[in-house]
Amino acid sequence: MTPPRLARWLVRLAAAREDRAFVLSDLEEELSRQVTERGDRAARRWYWRQAVTSVVPLLVSQVRTVPCVARVPLLTADDWRQAVRWIGRRPRASTAAVLTLAIALGATGAAAVIVHGLVLRPLPYPDESRVVHLWPVDPNAGPRPSRAAIPVSSLQDVDDWRRAASTTSAISAYVETTYTLTGAGRAQRVVAMRVGPTFDAVLGIVPAAGRAFGEADFRPGSEHVVMLTHRFWQRVFGGDRAAIGQSLRLDDRVFEIVGVLPDLEVPFPSSAHELWVPLIAQPGVFWQNQRGTGWVTAVARVKPDVSREAAEQELSGIARDLRERYPSSNRHRTAIALEPVREAIAGDVRPIVLLIASAIAAVLLVACGNLINLLLAQAEERRRELAVRLALGAAGTRLRGQILCESLLLVSAGATGCALAVPQLIRAFVAVYPDPLPVALLSPGFALAPFVPIVLAAATLVLALPQMAQGRRLDVTATLRGARQTGGRSGRRTREGLVAAQVAFSVALLAAGIAFVRTSAALATTDPGFRAERVLVFSLVPPASRYGAAGARSAYYDRVLTAIESVPGVESAAMAVGVPFVSSGWSFPVVPRGGTEADRVLVRANMTSTRYYETLGIPLMHGRWLSDAEQRSDAHVVLISESAVRLLPDPSRPIGQRIPYSGSTWEIAGVVGDVRDRGLHREGAPAFIMPWSQAGPRPQTVALRTSGDPLLVVPAIRARLAEIDPLVPMADVERLSDVVAETTADERFRAVLVAALAGVAMLLAALGVYSVTAYAVAQRAREYGVRLALGEAPGALAWRVVRSSLKPAIAGAVIGLAAAWYGAAALQQFMFGIEARDPRALALVAFALLTVAVLAAVAPARRAARVDPATALRAE
Amino acid sequence: MPKGRYMGEFELYVMAALANLGDDAYGMTVRREIEARAGRHVAIGAVYATLNRLEEKGLVRFTVRDPLPIPGGRARKHARLTPAGHRALEHSTRMLARMLPINSAGGRR
Numbered sequence: 001m002t003p004p005r006l007a008r009w010l011v012r013l014a015a016a017r018e019d020r021a022f023v024l025s026d027l028e029e030e031l032s033r034q035v036t037e038r039g040d041r042a043a044r045r046w047y048w049r050q051a052v053t054s055v056v057p058l059l060v061s062q063v064r065t066v067p068c069v070a071r072v073p074l075l076t077a078d079d080w081r082q083a084v085r086w087i088g089r090r091p092r093a094s095t096a097a098v099l100t101l102a103i104a105l106g107a108t109g110a111a112a113v114i115v116h117g118l119v120l121r122p123l124p125y126p127d128e129s130r131v132v133h134l135w136p137v138d139p140n141a142g143p144r145p146s147r148a149a150i151p152v153s154s155l156q157d158v159d160d161w162r163r164a165a166s167t168t169s170a171i172s173a174y175v176e177t178t179y180t181l182t183g184a185g186r187a188q189r190v191v192a193m194r195v196g197p198t199f200d201a202v203l204g205i206v207p208a209a210g211r212a213f214g215e216a217d218f219r220p221g222s223e224h225v226v227m228l229t230h231r232f233w234q235r236v237f238g239g240d241r242a243a244i245g246q247s248l249r250l251d252d253r254v255f256e257i258v259g260v261l262p263d264l265e266v267p268f269p270s271s272a273h274e275l276w277v278p279l280i281a282q283p284g285v286f287w288q289n290q291r292g293t294g295w296v297t298a299v300a301r302v303k304p305d306v307s308r309e310a311a312e313q314e315l316s317g318i319a320r321d322l323r324e325r326y327p328s329s330n331r332h333r334t335a336i337a338l339e340p341v342r343e344a345i346a347g348d349v350r351p352i353v354l355l356i357a358s359a360i361a362a363v364l365l366v367a368c369g370n371l372i373n374l375l376l377a378q379a380e381e382r383r384r385e386l387a388v389r390l391a392l393g394a395a396g397t398r399l400r401g402q403i404l405c406e407s408l409l410l411v412s413a414g415a416t417g418c419a420l421a422v423p424q425l426i427r428a429f430v431a432v433y434p435d436p437l438p439v440a441l442l443s444p445g446f447a448l449a450p451f452v453p454i455v456l457a458a459a460t461l462v463l464a465l466p467q468m469a470q471g472r473r474l475d476v477t478a479t480l481r482g483a484r485q486t487g488g489r490s491g492r493r494t495r496e497g498l499v500a501a502q503v504a505f506s507v508a509l510l511a512a513g514i515a516f517v518r519t520s521a522a523l524a525t526t527d528p529g530f531r532a533e534r535v536l537v538f539s540l541v542p543p544a545s546r547y548g549a550a551g552a553r554s555a556y557y558d559r560v561l562t563a564i565e566s567v568p569g570v571e572s573a574a575m576a577v578g579v580p581f582v583s584s585g586w587s588f589p590v591v592p593r594g595g596t597e598a599d600r601v602l603v604r605a606n607m608t609s610t611r612y613y614e615t616l617g618i619p620l621m622h623g624r625w626l627s628d629a630e631q632r633s634d635a636h637v638v639l640i641s642e643s644a645v646r647l648l649p650d651p652s653r654p655i656g657q658r659i660p661y662s663g664s665t666w667e668i669a670g671v672v673g674d675v676r677d678r679g680l681h682r683e684g685a686p687a688f689i690m691p692w693s694q695a696g697p698r699p700q701t702v703a704l705r706t707s708g709d710p711l712l713v714v715p716a717i718r719a720r721l722a723e724i725d726p727l728v729p730m731a732d733v734e735r736l737s738d739v740v741a742e743t744t745a746d747e748r749f750r751a752v753l754v755a756a757l758a759g760v761a762m763l764l765a766a767l768g769v770y771s772v773t774a775y776a777v778a779q780r781a782r783e784y785g786v787r788l789a790l791g792e793a794p795g796a797l798a799w800r801v802v803r804s805s806l807k808p809a810i811a812g813a814v815i816g817l818a819a820a821w822y823g824a825a826a827l828q829q830f831m832f833g834i835e836a837r838d839p840r841a842l843a844l845v846a847f848a849l850l851t852v853a854v855l856a857a858v859a860p861a862r863r864a865a866r867v868d869p870a871t872a873l874r875a876e
Numbered sequence: 877m878p879k880g881r882y883m884g885e886f887e888l889y890v891m892a893a894l895a896n897l898g899d900d901a902y903g904m905t906v907r908r909e910i911e912a913r914a915g916r917h918v919a920i921g922a923v924y925a926t927l928n929r930l931e932e933k934g935l936v937r938f939t940v941r942d943p944l945p946i947p948g949g950r951a952r953k954h955a956r957l958t959p960a961g962h963r964a965l966e967h968s969t970r971m972l973a974r975m976l977p978i979n980s981a982g983g984r985r
Contacts, residue, residue, distance in 0.1 A: 011920075015921070016928075022903060022951070023920055028950070049917065050921075053919035054920050055921065057924075061928050
């Protein structure tokens with residue numbers, strides 16, 4: 001086998017000349033050994049690893065030997081002195097360069113930090129990419145439900161996988177649950193994760209105190225042990241190690257605390273859970289002991305030297321064996337799909353990262369245009385200076401040294417500005433951002449550090465290389481003979497081309513920014529079908545031990561609702577099994593009239609107390625509400641939502657129709673308005689609302705409308721509820737409007753970030769127009785002097801200057817508009833309720849940019865009009 | 877030993893490997909030796925860089941041997957400890973033994 005070419009080239013490049021042949025032949029020798037011992041693929045991997053890890057030591061050892069070989073230091077003190085002098089002599093151009101660098105690096109750096117912190121940050125587990133969800137799937141049944149954080153595995157299957165699999169180092173399962181915690185202060189709801197054996201090994205964590213669950217903890221009867229998350233430990237026990245061995249009372253059962261989890265920024269599987277308890281199938285709970293029931297989510301850690309595909313293959317093989325053994329329960333579990341858990345949490349972040357990265361790249365390109373323009377403007381002066389120094393005997397290396405020093409100085413100044421600006425920009429972003437942000441995640445952390453030297457080196461090269469090239473091509477005699485070129489036609493073309501490109505990028509970016517802002521605005525003004533403002537929601541779960549009987553429960557609920565409505569400031573209160581975006585009942589499939597099995601629609605079942613519709617402002621469209629008597633009975637009358645009407649056998653007269661559900665027929669009493677309960681960007685599910693008494697022991701969400709800020713009534717309500725039963729906690733208290741706003745946070749995030757970057761690009765483009773115009777004016781001062789002397793009006797002259805600067809801007813705007821027009825298709829996936837391709841918005845963008853371009857050209861144009869003919873002509 | 881002659885951990889490994897390998901020491905055998913004994917990934921580049929550094933210090937001497945007269949025979953740059961290298965290795969191991977707690981040689985693993 002021959003070595004991988006790229007890897008070999010890497011080693012060649014890094015090794016010192018005298019060692020090169022030996023290193024390569026050593027590697028080849030070992031490679032053939034690796035091939036015979038471990039096979040081609042492993043050998044290739046080995047070679048790559050050798051190459052990559054060898055680069056740094058080889059390069060470092062070369063650097064150490066360079067000064068001995070060539071005793072010429074790269075940069076001398078004289079280079080620095082010359083560089084400082086050159087920069088000091090043209091403060092305007094230098095300031096413009098530093099500003100451009102600071103703005104561009106600062107804005108893109110801040111955007112990168114924000115994207116990294118909010119979108120990309122990896123989970124805090126060792127080798128987190130190997131932690132995967134295992135989804136039993138049936139490839140023949142169409143595409144698998146992606147990111148279905150829905151429990152689909154049975155514990156029995158998971159145990160069998162664990163026993164048989166050799167490609168994973170641990171397999172476990174989890175399912176979320178909530179408990180009522182009593183005894184530690186006032187009663188409260190806590191979210192807990194029931195976790196299977198070796199869950200800690202799957203995540204690769206060790207307890208911060210105490211121990212993890214052992215095998216003995218998963219035996220029925222001894223499963224009443226609990227591990228605390230670090231947060232819970234701090235909150236309830238103040239981080240006291242004496243907590244180990246104490247007990248917690250959860251749902252009236254005593255759990256012994258055995259350990260504390262480490263402090264993790266991004267807790268998995270959910271950010272809300274505070275406890276771990278052992279997950280076992282309770283003896284006597286029929287469905288938990290059935291292999292067919294999917295009620296837990298399986299996770300695994302793939303072994304370090306195994307690929308995900310290999311693990312997937314092995315596990316799918318195991319699944320097929322199980323299907324043979326248990327054909328009835330495992331009929332649809334013919335394969336196992338592996339999915340990194342990070343994708344389950346963050347979703348597919350690629351489109352949004354790609355989007356922001358493109359925006360960042362556009363800003364950087366616009367900034368590059370500015371820098372190159374500035375350099376070209378200096379070229380003339382530079383040429384004369386270089387020629388003089390070369391003629392006086394300066395070595396070429398000295399000139400290159402000076403140019404490098406200048407670039408380094410400018411870039412460091414820009415980088416300093418950027419370093420000062422980034423925290424401020426992030427703070428500004430957090431301030432203008434409409435939603436609360438996890439500020440702790442927004443530190444320009446270590447993860448971005450590797451990019452800093454790369455970006456700085458790239459910026460230095462962008463500045464230095466064109467000038468160095470120019471020095472090499474220089475014709476000393478011609479330059480010194482005084483052949484003063486006025487920029488030259490080609491030079492002006494290049495500069496104008498750059499301005500056009502800058503304007504084009506800015507226009508395209510601005511168009512995207514406007515599209516995102518409009519999407520966000522469209523979502524904000526979407527009618528969700530209910531009125532969320534001034535509504536408070538919280539959940540209420542009375543323990544089954546005391547409120548198991550229907551009578552006790554409904555008496556308790558009545559007292560609660562009466563108590564809440566007696567609180568001053570509360571207008572109405574209600575309870576429901578499902579409140580949009582907060583909780584939901586269950587769904588059942590309905591095949592619409594004339595449709596087939598494939599067209600079935602999920603209908604959402606709900607049960608609400610009488611004043612629910614008044615509280616949430618959902619209108620009655622036809623028919624009547626359910627009467628109080630019906631609400632308390634087990635009568636088969638229902639309300640349906642408008643969108644459910646078209647599923648009826650006869651959609652024209654819904655009221656009084658009888659429809660089958662759950663083995664009996666139900667009479668439709670009324671039709672209520674539709675509610676967007678699956679996100680504001682899509683239609684809600686059709687609803688089927690039964691009398692409240694039929695909710696049984698299902699958890700209830702309380703909703704109440706207040707006259708002022710709903711959070712103000714919370715203490716009073718808490719006190720009233722504690723009077724009724726101090727052991728039933730008020731949990732998940734939130735403003736409904738906050739909950740709704742949270743569902744559109746992604747759209748706002750995109751809008752703010754893209755619009756901000758577009759603003760920066762526009763600013764940089766304006767700077768570009770300004771510098772090019774200013775340069776042209778300076779170059780043509782003599783021409784303007786002559787014109788003025790010959791009697792051209794100053795106003796007409798200024799207009800001529802503005803017009804000439806507008807030419808490239810208009811060309812750029814046209815190109816940018818075309819790009820925005822055709823690129824809109826790619827943006828459409830992020831849009832809601834609007835077309836990304838909107839002529840009016842594009843016209844607005846073009847107008848805005850051209851206005852900015854005119855404003856940027858005004859100052860230089862006025863300078864042109866004020867040229868004193870006498871001075872201009874004398875200067876020649 | 878004057879200041880500045882302390883040896884890095886990896887330098888010590890390389891010198892020990894040279895001592896173990898005797899005549900058969902060149903880049904890849906040194907790499908293999910350390911990897912086998914220390915049980916960790918060792919980059920060939922690190923071995924060469926270290927050997928060069930040791931040569932600069934006068935602790936190692938290179939001899940380039942012609943390719944073996946067989947198909948695929950390659951030129952190799954063999955390395956040996958110089959007398960100063962032997963002394964330095966011995967000195968370092970002695971110092972280490974003196975510095976370490978008595979029973980740690982195999983007690984903690």
